Amino acid sequence: xxxxxxxxxxxxxxxxxxxxxxxxxxxxxxxxxxxxxxxxxxxxxxxxxxxxxxxxxxxxxxxxxxxxxxxxxxxxxxxxxxxxxxxxxxxxxxxxxxxxxxxxxxxxxxxxxxxxxxxxxxxxxxxx
Numbered sequence: 001x002x003x004x005x006x007x008x009x010x011x012x013x014x015x016x017x018x019x020x021x022x023x024x025x026x027x028x029x030x031x032x033x034x035x036x037x038x039x040x041x042x043x044x045x046x047x048x049x050x051x052x053x054x055x056x057x058x059x060x061x062x063x064x065x066x067x068x069x070x071x072x073x074x075x076x077x078x079x080x081x082x083x084x085x086x087x088x089x090x091x092x093x094x095x096x097x098x099x100x101x102x103x104x105x106x107x108x109x110x111x112x113x114x115x116x117x118x119x120x121x122x123x124x125x126x127x128x
Contacts, residue, residue, distance in 0.1 A: 016046040019042060019125035019126070020125065021040050021124045022124050022125070023039065025039075025040050026039055026069045027048065027067070027069070028069060029066055036053075038051065038052045040068075041101070045106075045118070048106075050101070051099055051102075052099070053097050053100075064080075066104060067079075068120060077116045079107070079113060080107030081105060082107060083102060084105045086100060086102045088100050
């Protein structure tokens with residue numbers, strides 16, 4: 001019983017609702033497309049999550065940026081973020097590469113960035 005009560009009080013709820021997204025919206029870690037384009041799993045005004053294949057490149061948990069892309073031309077949105085979760089899913093592609101899920105929390109957003117993210121959520125979420 002003690003564990004249930006402790007779990008109830010330590011349960012963290014999201015501040016913002018997350019929306020599952022359709023195909024056609026991607027995230028790029030860092031500044032260059034060569035670092036990999038990954039399909040976004042879900043997104044909110046506070047952050048997003050995506051799956052990626054682990055490579056030898058390590059990305060620090062400190063402040064960095066991600067770029068949100070769509071299939072439309074000139075749709076790149078550069079957003080400051082911080083990695084909050086980076087867990088392995090247990091799936092293996094090759095013996096030395098595994099699939100991981102990364103969750104990022106957005107940093108301070110300008111009014112223009114907020115508008116662009118709202119438009120992405122409206123245009124690409126499954127149930128908006």
